[in-house]
Amino acid sequence: MNATPAGSEQEERAELARLLPAGPVERGLPPGLHSHHKDVLMQLIDREDDVRSPAGARRFSRPVLLAASVAVAVAATLTVGLASGRQEPGGHPGATAPATAGRGAVVTLDRIAAVALRGDVQPVKDGQFVYVRTRIAENEADWGQPLKPGALHDRETWFSQDQKPLIEYGMTRENGDDFPIRILVPEGSAGEPAGIDRPTYTWLASLPTDPGALLKRLYAETPVEGEEDHDQAVFDRIGELVQEQIMPSATAAAIYRATARIPGVTEVDDAVDAAGRHGIAIAREDTKMGLRTEWIFDPDSLEYLGARTVLSRDSAMGKAGTVFDTRAVLERAVVDRRGDEPSGKPKSGSGDGSGSRDGSAQS
Template structure:
């Protein structure tokens, strides 16, 4: 956390931080959960590989699944993880390659955040950063005033975005063109075998339950319905501890980074109850390594207030972008922070720009079509 020093303003900032926030929490999962999550993740990856023969991107579509859907078997996105990230398997590959590269040049892949800064532009902007908790507190206050929701159990949350993903299957980072994506998320309680619909490249296809959920996927971290979100703790400390325990650990990835990314998914891909949204931003301020990123940019090049965290093990940095006037969420960007074997410093792993969020009564129908 950064604070100004040497001025009365700096002392005031520190006093304000002490008033607003409780002590930071740790990020260890309960005993025995590490191996459970890792084993389940590997099983899901193995099962998905057997089904598709291709490790597509998170919430993206590989062509094998699309052909299967057209043959009468509905396709589905990859694991329901944050859509602006590279896939879990790809990030694991990236982490392994980056760690190997860092070892060859004598670096420490587990060094602290000060040892591996973000790209040159982010480093140049760092001198203008404010204490991140103050920025997130303002974003939280704006979110608390939102009139979003409520969303009925029989309705769908609609999100239209411009997304840019990357492909790592060759071992080298290949950034794909920007494309439009629309998703309709079903809100019905209980286990569902059809979670909603996705439209990319002109096709509208159903989203099937998570791999391994033979009876359907229940509401939760991978299917965050409005009702489930409204039931989350609104105390920032308790909320962070709850999300930390729910978020799986991935080998080689900082768990704090995984929690940061999970919160990023919730604020970008759902309609949040105002109290939950406000709590999520204050919870993010408690995550070690979270900083402000002034003049951050989303997938469409829109500039705004940025909140960022760097995963030093993977040499990646993720930034959330907020409108500088109303502090609403605009989008996000994830990129490499150093030259690696998979790509050069600054190479894009993924980006998105949220264009519209709404609530509709029927899946696959745009809000303006009603």
């Protein structure tokens, strides 16, 4: 398993030849478009990187997420904290620069974007729910301690698509229990409207489809705290959108092309999701935390499969390459009620998530 950053011109041209085969992925392109993409990508190979990522700072999001998962088990609720003090990207290189990812990643992301753009996505109505069934395994040890892999299991999640402010906007079903998904808001608040902290299909459809403008928007609306790496925070936020939402095809294509402009993004030639499926991955290393996040795609169809996080260096937690957490998206659909499965038949858990409550997104 090798991450592929930018290399020599000869190596990059060989990489381009490998990544642009005549095959199923190329079918359906309008006449001349395939040649256009090849010309653009060859120009990318000749372009010098004119932007460098600033020195990374230590991120604290991973330990916070681990603490949140413990809180879920204890309090039987999922809580998402609203961060304050959002920063404008200003002259941040990731917001306005041309592609700065490794050349292999740039080419692959362009191909993934082309596939996404051809997708036939039906709009999701405001009163509906996006349903996602995921197979996951997470680290159960405290941060900094030797990794303790959790058991593989399936998780079902329902996300409300309402645009209005909500405090409770979905539900997770895991190990037979139902947990409401709530967002933490100030006392007396009506809740959080649709936006980057509570994405919906309609909100995603409102985003710019120009990759540069979209990336600038994502940097501006993705909060960071302390010395957190802003590039990594945006990469992680995009990963959440890709994994957990349904979005218009034009938005999906723009998101993948915007990702190619984030400094430090590379390609991994072989990665395995939680369902055991092999694929190619778009990755970024958080050098301060010693973790590499990988989005995994089918090597033939370029459809999204899942994601995983691995240790990027030897540490007290384990050897480099050890899986920190892993997930695979098994099913994604639109349903009319929280708790409904794609078949339309409700399947009750042992929790109380099937009932309506104050601030609920239940329709």
